[in-house]
Amino acid sequence: MGILLITVFSCNTKQDLTSISNKIQTESDIKTENIPKITEENHDVLMNTLFGKPKYSIKNIGILVYDDTNSLDVMGPRHILGQILSAKTRFIGMKPGTFITTDGVEIAVDTVIDSINQLDILIIPGGFQGTIKNVYDKKLHEWIKKIDKNSVYTASVCTGAWVLGATGLLKNKKATTHWYKAEEMLEKYGAKYINKRYVRDGKYWTSAGVTAGMDMSLAMVYEILGKNYTEGVMLDMEYDPHPPIEGGSPEKTGYVMKYMMEAMYDAGVEPLIDSLEQVKKASEDIIIL
Structure with a gap:
């Protein structure tokens, strides 16, 4: 449907x-x-x-795909933005082939960044260690900045904001991201963290973790095509969430569970960031010499 x-x-x-x-x-x-x-x-x-x-003419939508991204970060916006009938929505990789998400889903890309010079909407999804590696990928950053020059919207889901922030495009912008290290990471790139499901600052859209990417995408559809169209998309999805318990944010989660989740993330994130920072510093020292 x-x-x-x-x-x-x-x-x-x-x-x-x-x-x-x-x-x-x-x-x-x-x-x-x-x-x-x-x-x-x-x-x-x-x-x-x-x-x-439509408020804007949207013809080309691109969703970045890479190993260790979160499948719902990709598929949620893909399903919703794919309802913009005038637009062609494509999965874009840094290389050809298929990529494996954090939960083992294989996604085949339609094209690669070297072949794409213009998009009306760019979505940068988040994930885990693969996302952190992209925070340090200068080639990817240059491509994002190139696309951003002519995009209608440049957007991120979850920790995808870390990648978008690393390009410098979020400097002095209001933004949000996954709750883990949210304020620390956004401030690192000169952005102001706003604790909301999604935030828009000019052409830049950012969402909190995973499922918030769907809320952000619906907000984009609403901005482009209005209330009636958005109602239709939501009805088609039967988008009316009612989880069995209250939760899903640090404020609604018990202390012990929040502590355990942070510890799990720390174990996978902090050593990788430390090693990539050392590589970055070493390369900068070589350039200075």
């Missing part, structure tokens, strides 16, 4: 469509016999009346 299913609704006149769209009529006022099937003749009128024209 997709957003196209919304187009099964139509009316005899543009005025009828406007009334339904603006909810001037109640559901009980709308009679099904007055809603004929969509045809080639009324399709454009229907779409324009219900949804209006």
